[in-house]
Amino acid sequence: MARAHATFKEVRVSAELPEAGVWAESTAKPVALHLDPGTEYAEPLPASGDCAINDDGSIGTLFARGDAHRTPPCGVRYLRATGGRPYQLKASLTWQITWRGSGDAPGNLPDGTFETTQDMTVQEIQAVNR
Secondary structure, eight states: OEEOEEEOOOEEEEEEETTTTEEEEEEEEEEEEEEEOSSSSEEEESTTSEEOBOTTSEEEOOOOTTOTTSOOSSEEEEOSOOTTSOEEEEEEEEEEEEEEEGGGEEEEEEEEEEEEEEEEOOOOOOOOOO
């Protein structure tokens, strides 16, 4: 099972033209993470693939002793070995972007979604036969 745990922090960028007396500041805050396992032989956790972002900006939970039988809040359960070609796990992180500037001019910009793909090689699937 692939588990997700990460912490994303708000990012701020500012620019200023002192001679002109203007400035602007943009803030990007992570608001959503979506996981696509890259195969029909997998179960995203949760089933929608949409992982909740915790109040502290973290996503998922760290694995702790005794958690082996607990379902994580964010991850992927692969049900079949890859057999040569890795699965293409795609993660999409969406950022809410706002700005403010000279004269207290506020504004919102369209959300920005950034995706990355990771090769996932599943070498073995464990099963119990009775």
